[in-house]
Amino acid sequence: MDDVTRVEWREWGQDAFDAAERDEIPVLLSLTATWxxxxxxxxxxxxGEPRIAANINDxxxxxxxxxxxxxxxxxxxxxxxxxxxxxxxxxxxxLTGAGYLxxxxxxxxxxxxxxxxxxxxxxxxxxxRPLREDNPPAxxxxxxxxxxxxxxxxxxxxxxxxxxxxxxxFPLPDALEFTLKRDRxxxxxxxxxxxxxxxxxxxxxxxxxxxxxxxxxLQREKLLDSNGAxxxxxxxxxxxxxxxxxxxPAERTIEFLTTTLWNGDVDAFAxxxxxxxxxxxxxxxxxRTAAPEPPVDERVFAGPxxxxxxxxxxxxxxxxxDRARRYAERALATLRxxxxxxxxxxxxxxxxxxRADVDVDDPACLLTNQARALAALTTAATTLETxxxxxATAVADATIDRLRDGDSFHDGPAVGAGLLDRPLRxxxxxxxxxxxxxxxxxxxxxxxxxxxxxxxxxxxAGASDRFGVQIARYxxxxxxxLEGPLxxxxxxxxxxxxxxxxxxxxxxxxxxxxxxxxxxxxxxARVELGERTSxxxxxxxxxxxxxxxxxx
Numbered sequence: 001m002d003d004v005t006r007v008e009w010r011e012w013g014q015d016a017f018d019a020a021e022r023d024e025i026p027v028l029l030s031l032t033a034t035w036x037x038x039x040x041x042x043x044x045x046x047x048g049e050p051r052i053a054a055n056i057n058d059x060x061x062x063x064x065x066x067x068x069x070x071x072x073x074x075x076x077x078x079x080x081x082x083x084x085x086x087x088x089x090x091x092x093x094x095l096t097g098a099g100y101l102x103x104x105x106x107x108x109x110x111x112x113x114x115x116x117x118x119x120x121x122x123x124x125x126x127x128x129r130p131l132r133e134d135n136p137p138a139x140x141x142x143x144x145x146x147x148x149x150x151x152x153x154x155x156x157x158x159x160x161x162x163x164x165x166x167x168x169x170f171p172l173p174d175a176l177e178f179t180l181k182r183d184r185x186x187x188x189x190x191x192x193x194x195x196x197x198x199x200x201x202x203x204x205x206x207x208x209x210x211x212x213x214x215x216x217x218l219q220r221e222k223l224l225d226s227n228g229a230x231x232x233x234x235x236x237x238x239x240x241x242x243x244x245x246x247x248x249p250a251e252r253t254i255e256f257l258t259t260t261l262w263n264g265d266v267d268a269f270a271x272x273x274x275x276x277x278x279x280x281x282x283x284x285x286x287x288r289t290a291a292p293e294p295p296v297d298e299r300v301f302a303g304p305x306x307x308x309x310x311x312x313x314x315x316x317x318x319x320x321x322d323r324a325r326r327y328a329e330r331a332l333a334t335l336r337x338x339x340x341x342x343x344x345x346x347x348x349x350x351x352x353x354x355r356a357d358v359d360v361d362d363p364a365c366l367l368t369n370q371a372r373a374l375a376a377l378t379t380a381a382t383t384l385e386t387x388x389x390x391x392a393t394a395v396a397d398a399t400i401d402r403l404r405d406g407d408s409f410h411d412g413p414a415v416g417a418g419l420l421d422r423p424l425r426x427x428x429x430x431x432x433x434x435x436x437x438x439x440x441x442x443x444x445x446x447x448x449x450x451x452x453x454x455x456x457x458x459x460x461a462g463a464s465d466r467f468g469v470q471i472a473r474y475x476x477x478x479x480x481x482l483e484g485p486l487x488x489x490x491x492x493x494x495x496x497x498x499x500x501x502x503x504x505x506x507x508x509x510x511x512x513x514x515x516x517x518x519x520x521x522x523x524x525a526r527v528e529l530g531e532r533t534s535x536x537x538x539x540x541x542x543x544x545x546x547x548x549x550x551x552x
């Protein structure tokens with residue numbers, strides 16, 4: 001029994017569903033996160049109430065799932081945020097669900113679900129729509145996709161507060177990067193809003209989001225994945241502007257990642273930091289130093305680490321920052337040596353999770369992890385060392401072999417309890433993987449990867465006019481496929497003067513291919529965009545001119 005909640009929580013797995021089937025009662029699934037304040041509040045206020053806990057223990061099979069540890073469960077049962085409170089039939093289908101429930105709300109829902117179960121039984125359950133309709137609407141990739149996304153971003157742009165939409169306000173790093181090339185003013189005003197409102201000026205790092213349109217109601221948890229993505233976004237804003245007001249938020253976030261979130265036991269980044277006491281954020285610097293440090297979830301997950309590696313390597317390439325490069329190298333070594341085997345990316349570092357938390361229903365080779373690891377490895381190959389290409393190719397090939405179904409990809413092997421045996425084809429992870437494949441095709445010269453990237457996006461293109469601004473990256477990758485990314489081949493190893501100049505040319509969607517000595521003399525570079533090819537350049541100044549001539 002949980003000492004805090006009084007509920008007799010079971011582990012996720014088939015045993016829990018078998019018990020529900022045997023006793024002919026529903027499952028109560030609680031989706032929580034270590035960084036989620038509302039989850040802890042619900043534990044104390046609701047699950048800690050003795051009569052509610054007794055009611056749950058007697059009439060339901062209660063199951064508690066950590067959403068970071070079991071992302072496939074999260075993606076199938078999430079009710080729109082955490083905590084999610086989901087009632088399931090013994091076959092895993094959904095009876096009903098809600099988010100946070102206080103004591104009164106929980107009593108009402110428990111009574112309602114009990115009545116529903118007694119009246120209709122499993123007949124009241126349903127399978128969520130994304131799991132019922134596995135075949136997305138396919139279509140052609142056209143320039144209208146980029147124009148449509150820019151139109152959506154313009155329409156939902158908040159002229160007063162910056163960012164997009166009303167509430168809640170998330171930083172949306174993919175949208176920031178998309179607009180950076182296509183509507184610079186809108187992009188920079190939104191970058192300004194994110195740094196002014198979500199950056200922790202004292203400890204560094206970005207808070208997760210704000211509940212209100214004016215960026216009030218800060219949710220002060222700091223997650224590795226969103227911070228890693230924002231380091232890359234702000235580094236790219238600095239690349240385009242040369243302005244320190246975009247470099248400094250990235251630098252402060254790197255300080256946070258390499259101190260507060262650094263797990264030195266395994267040389268990688270910890271997963272998250274929970275919010276501190278609300279009053280602590282109003283203290284002056286001296287008093288805040290004396291305030292208790294918010295707890296850190298020390299577990300190491302592959303996907304968020306890959307995002308952090310990509311962000312730090314991008315920043316280091318533009319700035320020569322030694323701290324960013326060293327920590328990226330150390331985390332990259334851990335990713336390659338401890339978390340990737342034969343191209344399959346493990347979800348979590350085994351040294352940082354409890355033995356009882358090993359998840360047999362969430363096997364390795366999850367699409368999000370594969371996509372993020374591939375992007376980190378291709379970034380390493382363009383900025384740090386070309387030897388990373390071997391691992392990048394292995395990750396891409398393993399993903400294509402294990403997860404591709406038709407022209408796009410499932411989120412993981414369709415095995416496990418509940419609805420885990422139903423395939424799910426997540427758009428965001430498919431887009432991320434396709435983006436990384438575009439880079440890999442150029443770096444390896446293997447057009448098969450580019451073809452698969454195109455086919456992946458085409459598999460969703462029939463619905464592209466309905467994609468929200470959260471999926472701005474779909475339009476970015478479509479543009480790179482249709483127009484061809486700007487490519488700079490450099491006949492020198494990473495770190496040479498000519499390579500460093502190539503990396504710092506102001507197009508963050510370009511691909512730099514170092515060590516291209518097969519068809520370039522040492523000390524020269526060449527620029528390509530689609531069918532256009534420049535003359536060779538021998539100096540950074542000449543290279544800048546060659547890029548300009550290709551873009552004309």
